[in-house]
Amino acid sequence: MAFDKAYFDAGVSRVGTDCAKWDGMFAEHGDRDMIPMWVADMDFPSPPAVYEALESVLSRRTWGYTLSGRPDAEVLAAYWQRRHDVTIDPAHVIISPCVVTGMKLAVRATTKPGDGVLITTPVYGPFYASIKDNDRKTVEVPLVVDENGRYNMDFAAMEAKMADGSAKAVMLCSPHNPCGRAWTREEMQKVVDLCRAYDIPLIVDEIHADFVFAPGRHVSVLALENLPEKTIMFCAASKTYNVAGLEQSAIITADDALRTAIQKDMNAAGVKGGNCFALAATRAAYTGCDAWLDGLKAYLMDNRDFVYEYVKANMPKIKVTPLDATYLMWLDCSALGMEQQALVDAILKAGVKVNDGLFFGELGRGFIRLNIGCPKAQLEAALERIKTVLG
Ligand SMILES: Cc1ncc(COP(=O)(O)O)c(C=O)c1O
The missing domain is CATH 3.90.1150.10 (Aspartate Aminotransferase, domain 1)
Structure with missing residues (x-):
């Protein structure tokens, strides 16, 4: 076709x-x-391969509890290697429901109530809600618009919020919704270096990664050097392949303690991934589309x-x-x-x-x-x- x-x-x-x-x-x-x-x-x-995968699950005529985990993470890792030139260890992947679930879990795992979380604004509404709903404080650093209408990060203002202790974590949207920016390698590296210098966790929502238009390329935070110990990335097939209604995403962090803390919080609230339709559709999206x-x-x-x-x-x-x-x-x-x-x-x-x-x-x-x-x-x-x- x-x-x-x-x-x-x-x-x-x-x-x-x-x-x-x-x-x-x-x-x-x-x-x-x-x-x-x-x-x-x-x-x-959605792509025909996704449709066929769902049809195949449908044809089973029974949809009991389904195994998920390592094979799904391996498919995800292969996709990110192929499409975005980044190496992800499947052991670092947690399959979760929505990206917004991941954002909230990340805020909870990296900060305490009352802590400030830095966001670069304007930004997708649930960034604010993830902070507020967990009794943290929003630390807004406005993006700066240049003469061409492009939005840029204000690194000096971001650093000031890290240096004075008001930001205990940074949550970034990359690519950025709604400002349409694909952050460059240099820009992303600056954020990484600042967070590393001030020992501040970095949380990056990469749900729109697949939509960076040529000649640009998506630069995943996970492809950079000098990452802060607590770096978390979210991704999903949902936006790209129009399967948001299936509600599956991934939380990725190399930090074992952080993954354990997130898993513990998920268990405590009874939050888990593993819907058999979502798993099959996501695997198909990541392999055949x-x-x-x-x-x-x-x-x-x-x-x-x-x-x-x-x-x-x-x-x-x-x-x-x-x-x-x-x-x-x-x-x-x-x-x-x-x-x-x-x-x-x-x-x-x-x-x-x-x-x-x-x-x-x-x-x-x-x-x-x-x-x-x-x-x-x-x-x-x-x-x-x-x-x-x-x-
Ligand atoms: C930047 C960003 N993050 C997260 C989401 C929502 O993802 P989910 O439906 O998996 O929570 C959206 C949806 O528009 C989005 O634009």
Whole structure:
């Protein structure tokens, strides 16, 4: 099968599947004509190999407790070696439910109640929740936007929070949602070196790793030198292969004591991975879907370039943040001078649901996030509607 433009143009109908993106939107807004460009999953079918793996589990006609562990970790390690040139020891992998579960476990295992956790903002909403829900303190270091609209880390401000003791851990989104940055090797190494120098645990969410667009490459924290003793990375097949509803991810750390602490906390709360459908789908995703992913990335790059051009031509006041990675575009609408709720409401009224910038923190005021993981015709239709408000 060719995973070409025609394949992705065809998309997949998700209406009536209880999916949050479409059915959740219809239920919330009561308008069945709306176009969903919000929550981070895609309107494409998952790869055929994933479908076949699920079909094979389905055909067993019985789904009892299932072995998981070492073989799943080995498949994951082979994938990361092949796609991202990083060596992962399968013994360092914990299969967990969602990445957000991992984030919360990591915060709990590396800090105490009342401790500060440094995040670079704006950032994906659950980063804040992982800290707050565990009675830790959010230490925000704003990303700095340059003259091209690119977001950069403020290393001096990060170091200041480490040096004065206010940050007891650092939690980074790499690639970054919603700012679309793929951090370079040099940038990642600087964070690593700072954490190492101040002996601060480093927690890195790499769920969007597979979406770094050429000529860029994802640089995993695990591929770097001089790692702090407590370094934790999360990854999943969920975003890449559109299997978020199966709820499986991985927590990876080379630190034995940290892995033991996380496992203990998981046991205490009765949290475990091992859903037989999720295991099979993830193994298939990691072994048999490279051509599908390469086709998807080419398609998403076209969608991204289409947004650049469309906005430039039709909504000159809107600044589109350059997208190195992810299928989530960060649009600066502040030049319109609209109040945030009015902005989001006006776009809803025009028939499109996007993410409110405030979901990513106060620095998201004036912004919206647009999900371009959909057939181009859908993207075009949504932009036509958005233009009536932002144009
Ligand atoms: C950066 C980031 N981390 C985690 C998640 C959620 O992952 P999960 O559904 O596995 O908790 C998302 C979803 O959009 C995300 O963008």
